[in-house]
Amino acid sequence: MSSVPFPLDNTAEDPRRRAPLVLGEQDFTTVTDTVCEIVERRTPPRAWTVAIGVSAGLTLVLFAMLGYLFTTGIGVWGNNIPVAWAFDITNFVFWVGIGHAGTLISAILFLFRQKWRTAINRFAEGMTIFAVICAGLFPLVHVGRPWLAYWLFPVPNQMQMWPQFRSPLLWDVFAVSTYFTVSLLFWYVGMIPDLATLRDRATGTVRQVVYGILALGWRGSGRHWHRFEKAYMLLAALATPLVLSVHSVVSFDFAVSKLPGWHTTIFPPYFVAGAIFGGFAMVLTLLIPVRAILHLEHLITLRHLENMAKIVLATGMMVGYAYAMEFFIAWYGGNPVEGFTFLNRAFGPYGWSYWLMVTCNVVAPQVFWFKRARTTPWAILVVALLVNVGMWFERFVIIVTSLARDFLPSSWGSFVPTPVDLLTLAGSFGLFLTLFLLFLRFGPMIAMAEVKSVMPQGGLELGPHRGHGQYWGEIPHQHEGQHEEEP
């Protein structure tokens, strides 16, 4: 490894050797220094200061809009009858979908032993937490009187009533709150060893105490690691069905209703694929600038970006298939109302949003068939931004066009957002980015312990053919002079 030039393109596919996941002459010391330095430096990069200034401003806009909403009422939004759900639920589904990429990276890729996840999983899990916070906000405030939101929980109350458990809206409460709790546990548990690293490097008392408490006294004991790894694996195994269930339950909000355009069995898989698609786009949108500004190209390599671009392409194709299949079923099902709904989606008053969605979600990712595009960060960033827009519009199209054109023309309507709608959406981005930037500055944004364990030094030094540290299974004992070949 010592003669490897840096920077190095590690995107070549050679089945005889595993591509390195950490580039340059890196060892445990340099990885620790690189990641901790982001937290320990006295002044943050100028870009961070500017970004948090903007995002904190937007967060204040969000709070102002929510204050206006609470004191005045839902009428400040453009929602109406028949379009009773508009930006609020669009934003909810958008944000909760964003979160899913984090869980996919942390849990599903972990179970599939995709070791490239280690450089990006902490970052993506943080994104999950903050996206779910933004998502949870919208159902909470769209009820109009959020101080009565506890009615959603099965709490014994003065009305002697219980919530109605056959409603998908109540399933949502359980699904999203469980998702938030489990994501938070997964994120935090994975972070304990890295918080201990920050604690042990801290020089000031405040840092020592805060990181000390957060690290719970972790000291890297082998006996502790044994249970830690088992717990982490079990959490991954639990989070995998959870992430699939959460967006399925979100899709039930629509699919279980009888509304044309919503009442379809394709929704759960279609929503899950879309969530992962949109979430990966958001990971890339955040990761590419952060990687460049903090100079993390040797840890978050081109190969990582390329892998994510491939997932964006694959899930984008699934989403495109779902769009096509919805149209096919609308025709093949022979239901005239259903058929009309889909023609209206594409060619009705909101047709522009439909074609914007198709362009961003289906057409734009096709450039990822070309390796050039998959390995050019700015090109990935452009596609990722388009996908973010497209995925927001996907939910807008599903929600608004279906509600605006019901069975009876007498109950048709339309929706136009108010400035409050638009500013609340912008404000939710502010909240998301503020939380995210604070995490970058004060938390370990790269899972150091995990990155170290995929480095060649993390296994046994058995030569470069072991690549990025293929040490699963039986460990040969070096002092007995045995060498084990790649399984």
Add this chain to the structure above:
Amino acid sequence: MNLRAVLRGEPAARGSLFGVLAEFETVAEVLAAAERVREAGYRRFDVYSPIPIHGLDEAMGIRQTRLPFLVAAGGLAGALAGLALQWWTNAVDYPYRISGMPRVSLPASIPVAFELTILLAALGAVLGMLVANGLPHLAHPLFRVEPFRRATADRFFVCIEAADPRFDGEKVRDLLRAAGARRVLDVEV
């Protein structure tokens, strides 16, 4: 340990030995050392490393944790609690009569029961891991050893504790040096 002394940051009995700590630089070294220590018959010892080392469980003789059973129990409890909650609230205590549907219907109860299964299983995994590991444990004799700070960054340690019945200071130090330790330190309680 005396709580007040701990709060003042003082060890309960200064001067007595907690154990002997040895520092290593690579995974291979510490793995070989752990195996030697176990083969020499010591049981109260531990390896400290910045990463989970595969093969360490066999080298140290760590038995499989029973955590999965706790997680399964948590999941089962969550499933039963979810079903019982929905049955009691919607069929018994406040029966909903909607469109002539049965009061108890399993399919409609699945999503909430499933979410609670995952929730309690995950809580079981995390809390079970922390309790079994004795965490949080904010004050530990090893935290007073300056070089030990690198145990969470880039160094590997083996500590044989004085509580081991076979513990003998000189023999232990010799063993660790012979195992290739870069340095050997006494850790006071």
